[in-house]
Amino acid sequence: MRLSGQVLRSHGPAIGLLAALVLAWELVVRALEVPVYLVPAPTRIARAAYEVRAVLPAHVRTTLTEALAGLAVAAVSGVALAALMASVPFLRRGLYPLLVLSQNVPLVVIAPLIVIWFGFGILPKVLVVAVVGFFPIAVNTVEGLLAADGGMIDLVRSMGGGRWQVLRLVRLPAALPAFFSGLKISATYAVLGAVIGEWVGASSGLGLFITRAQASFRTDRVFVAVLIIAGISIALFALAELLARVVMPWRYTRASTE
Amino acid sequence: MSTSPAAISVSGLTHTFEGEHTVAALRDVTLEVPRGAFASLIGRSGCGKSTLLRVLAGLVTPTSGEARIDGKAVGGRLGHAAYMPQQDTLLPWRRAMGNAVLALELQGMPRDECERLARPLLERFGLGEFVRAWPSELSGGMRQRLALARTFLARGPLILDEPFGALDALTRQEMQLWLQEVWSAAPVEERRAVLLVTHDIDEALLLSDVVHVMSDRPGRIVARIEVPLARPRTIADVTTGEFAALKAAVLRALGRGTG
Numbered sequence: 001m002r003l004s005g006q007v008l009r010s011h012g013p014a015i016g017l018l019a020a021l022v023l024a025w026e027l028v029v030r031a032l033e034v035p036v037y038l039v040p041a042p043t044r045i046a047r048a049a050y051e052v053r054a055v056l057p058a059h060v061r062t063t064l065t066e067a068l069a070g071l072a073v074a075a076v077s078g079v080a081l082a083a084l085m086a087s088v089p090f091l092r093r094g095l096y097p098l099l100v101l102s103q104n105v106p107l108v109v110i111a112p113l114i115v116i117w118f119g120f121g122i123l124p125k126v127l128v129v130a131v132v133g134f135f136p137i138a139v140n141t142v143e144g145l146l147a148a149d150g151g152m153i154d155l156v157r158s159m160g161g162g163r164w165q166v167l168r169l170v171r172l173p174a175a176l177p178a179f180f181s182g183l184k185i186s187a188t189y190a191v192l193g194a195v196i197g198e199w200v201g202a203s204s205g206l207g208l209f210i211t212r213a214q215a216s217f218r219t220d221r222v223f224v225a226v227l228i229i230a231g232i233s234i235a236l237f238a239l240a241e242l243l244a245r246v247v248m249p250w251r252y253t254r255a256s257t258e
Numbered sequence: 259m260s261t262s263p264a265a266i267s268v269s270g271l272t273h274t275f276e277g278e279h280t281v282a283a284l285r286d287v288t289l290e291v292p293r294g295a296f297a298s299l300i301g302r303s304g305c306g307k308s309t310l311l312r313v314l315a316g317l318v319t320p321t322s323g324e325a326r327i328d329g330k331a332v333g334g335r336l337g338h339a340a341y342m343p344q345q346d347t348l349l350p351w352r353r354a355m356g357n358a359v360l361a362l363e364l365q366g367m368p369r370d371e372c373e374r375l376a377r378p379l380l381e382r383f384g385l386g387e388f389v390r391a392w393p394s395e396l397s398g399g400m401r402q403r404l405a406l407a408r409t410f411l412a413r414g415p416l417i418l419d420e421p422f423g424a425l426d427a428l429t430r431q432e433m434q435l436w437l438q439e440v441w442s443a444a445p446v447e448e449r450r451a452v453l454l455v456t457h458d459i460d461e462a463l464l465l466s467d468v469v470h471v472m473s474d475r476p477g478r479i480v481a482r483i484e485v486p487l488a489r490p491r492t493i494a495d496v497t498t499g500e501f502a503a504l505k506a507a508v509l510r511a512l513g514r515g516t517g
């Protein structure tokens with residue numbers, strides 16, 4: 001009971017506002033008699049969701065698999081590159097600008113290229129997600145590794161610890177909060193990456209579902225997919241948050257000042 | 259005296275930080291801490307005390323001169339002195355036990371053996387019930403005791419950089435008496451040598467056999483004052499005439515080291 005009270009207090013305003021918006025949407029669409037292929041009413045979207053309930057789970061499964069696999073690739077490669085950049089100043093100076101530059105190539109340009117290079121299977125979608133998620137993780141983790149406390153590093157060195165031990169005992173744990181900040185951003189964009197990959201060409205997934213719905217002017221179904229994408233994104237974000245709590249229990253103790 | 263080498267011996271040590279601003283931190287520092295002795299190094303803020311300890315820890319290679327630990331030249335070798343840095347350096351991501359055994363673990367000791375060794379010490383330091391606590395869950399005094407336990411479990415003479423500097427006056431006094439107690443609990447021939455850096459004269463006199471007084475930057479040793487008070491010392495000792503005379507001697511030496 002107390003927990004639901006807390007949830008209500010912290011999320012109550014957002015839920016209330018959302019409910020009001022949905023209600024207003026329904027009323028405006030009905031009052032103005034907006035054609036359903038332009039903007040379907042919320043009730044219409046709900047009916048569309050019910051119609052496609054049999055085919056949706058397979059598409060969701062595909063997209064979710066791509067998003068999770070892509071996130072995993074982004075996390076592993078982002079941390080590896082961050083560790084390299086943090087320990088070799090020459091690489092840091094060389095790679096940092098390139099990394100920033102790479103973010104200026106639009107995804108809609110990269111995605112078709114990746115599909116051309118890697119075919120129509122699940123791999124190119126995973127790679128698109130990884131490309132999107134890589135940057136926030138790498139950049140945040142580098143900053144985290146470099147911001148590690150000099151006193152703690154000196155302490156480990158004074159006990160005879162070498163570079164590797166400093167990395168393992170101080171730099172990596174010190175970078176965890178920054179890593180998870182990056183992971184949360186990447187998790188938010190992961191589904192988007194997967195859908196764009198599918199939109200270029202796929203045999204399953206929410207991107208494909210949207211393409212088909214658009215081709216047949218089923219705007220209500222497009223909205224269904226959009227809502228599901230938003231839901232999955234929120235779930236992935238929550239998962240990253242949960243993971244942070246499991247991996248960094250010291251950040252969430254009673255007396256912790258942060 | 260036996261022929262065994264001093265625990266800490268520093269001779270003609272000079273250090274200048276090069277860089278944007280050249281800072282002469284230490285000039286021709288010579289001092290010795292015999293085995294099993296408790297020595298203090300006292301001086302104003304910024305006079306070079308921490309730098310001297312960092313040289314002893316092997317973290318700073320001095321411009322010239324020599325530092326020896328147990329007769330062996332430090333020369334940038336790490337892992338030979340039990341160093342407690344001035345800042346709070348408990349690792350937030352390790353529980354109390356994990357922090358305490360850090361040095362043992364770095365020496366390659368298996369974790370369960372580390373813990374077997376650390377447990378009685380943590381009990382003695384009043385942390386027996388808190389081995390599973392995160393540092394953020396401990397009070398200021400407990401954190402300092404944990405940092406000291408970690409230092410006691412490292413190899414070599416203890417070099418402590420203002421261990422009680424961040425504590426309130428009452429807790430600090432408690433901790434000073436407590437440190438004396440845990441240090442002198444061991445039989446005389448097994449006591450660890452200590453070099454304690456402080457800017458608190460009472461603390462230096464209460465705990466030490468000898469107080470070394472350092473001048474303002476660049477730090478030189480301007481006086482070596484023996485403290486012949488009987489142990490164990492109590493807070494009552496601080497108010498005696500003998501203590502006041504020693505305090506005056508330290509203040510005079512600090513005055514000579516100014517400007």
Ligand SMILES: Nc1ncnc2c1ncn2[C@@H]1O[C@H](COP(=O)(O)OP(=O)(O)O)[C@@H](O)[C@H]1O
Pocket residue numbers: 275277281282283301302303304305306307308309310475
């Ligand atoms: N890494 C460094 N580079 C340049 N100057 C330093 C460095 N470390 C300390 N100093 C300077 O050396 C002097 C002595 O510092 P320190 O040994 O920390 O003094 P204390 O511990 O006695 O307060 C100070 O003026 C300080 O600013």
Ligand SMILES: [Mg+2]
Pocket residue numbers: 304307308309344419
């Ligand atoms: Mg200092």
